[in-house]
Amino acid sequence: MHTLRSRLALWGWRSLANLIFWVLLKLWPYRRNLVLVNMARCFPTRSEKEIRQMVTAYFRHLADLVVEPFMIRKMPHGGLGRFVHYENTALIDRLIGEKKSIVLMASHYGSWEYLLSLPLQTACDVLAAYSPVSNKWLNAWLLKLRGRFGVTMIPKSEWYRRTLGWNAESSAIFVTIADQRPPESGKYYLDFMNRKTFIQSGAARIAVQRDCAVVYLDVTKTERNTYHFRFRLITAEARQLGEAGIMEHYYKALENTIERQPELWLWSHNRWKFHSRQGQKPVNALKLL
Structure with a gap:
């Protein structure tokens, strides 16, 4: 019974994360343009298709991050392993x-x-x-x-x-x-x-x-x-x-x-905020949307 409850709870948290992913990527794009700019600049040899895939993978991971602290909040220490x-x-x-x-x-x-x-x-x-x-x-x-x-x-x-x-x-x-x-x-x-x-x-x-x-x-x-x-x-x-x-x-x-x-790094953080003042050429992220 305990194992069944654990599986149902995990299914519930993952279902919630799936919903959050859809909201962040489609309904309310959370800093998506910033994520695109950061990834495009950091991986200049990656193709447009690869960047798109990385962005999607990032938002899937970000949605998991949102629910994980709550998912483990009452988990027994032994179950955390x-x-x-x-x-x-x-x-x-x-x-x-x-x-x-x-x-x-x-x-x-x-x-x-x-x-x-x-x-x-x-x-x-x-x-x-x-x-x-x-x-x-x-x-x-x-x-x-x-x-x-x-x-x-x-x-x-x-x-x-x-x-x-x-x-x-x-x-x-x-x-x-x-x-x-x-x-x-x-x-x-x-x-x-x-x-x-x-x-x-x-x-x-x-x-x-x-x-x-x-x-x-x-x-x-x-x-x-x-x-x-x-x-x-x-x-x-x-x-x-x-x-x-x-x-x-x-x-x-x-x-x-x-x-x-x-996809596991925090790309939606404006890590290079100050570099726009230094003459760096902008990346046209809009064409990747």
Whole structure:
């Protein structure tokens, strides 16, 4: 009976996601032109047909992302293993055993909400930043939802100060979504996805200040609503590699991940907002509609 209920619930969530997909792509096109521009510029050798297919695949994935946090909200811890698989946890265990704290560099790729199950894989503290919402009830509900597996949620405005001041006597994992767009063009940029890209280096700065190990989270979507998380070491000694070296390694790894399954990245985010001021030729996305 329990298995039947689980299957019916999964069918219901996927049916809702199918409806959301149709709304986002057809009825109320959500930033579709931005998605087209981003993909066309980042994959200049892809054909118009391939870009169309990538856009459709992206909106299917985006619809799944909308329902997945709610889909797992009451799922028992044992049932989560059906949808989230971790690889190379031995790396995390070894670093923690060496009394190292870890800056885990994740991305707007796959399902970052699923990563909040990380405390089930380790005995050390796991911290993650969040952006509070203005509605107090909704904010409290989201915090409860995101913290149900044991993650310590910290407001984004306090993240840098509190991570630097976190207990230095015991190991911790600081989960960072490191591909954030900076609030303005800034001075740090690199070549990423065939484009000059301004970056935030806050995650690397924390790692260097605390001399953490830095680990990259590689993500694969193996089937619908199911993700494979693999830990890959960037450096065990952040101070030796430095901020610039860490960010360069991270964005190269992320580029390889995106090229493997492009539809899983957050293309509807205006990642290159500042580049329209730099004389970049516009892409005529309308002909792709």
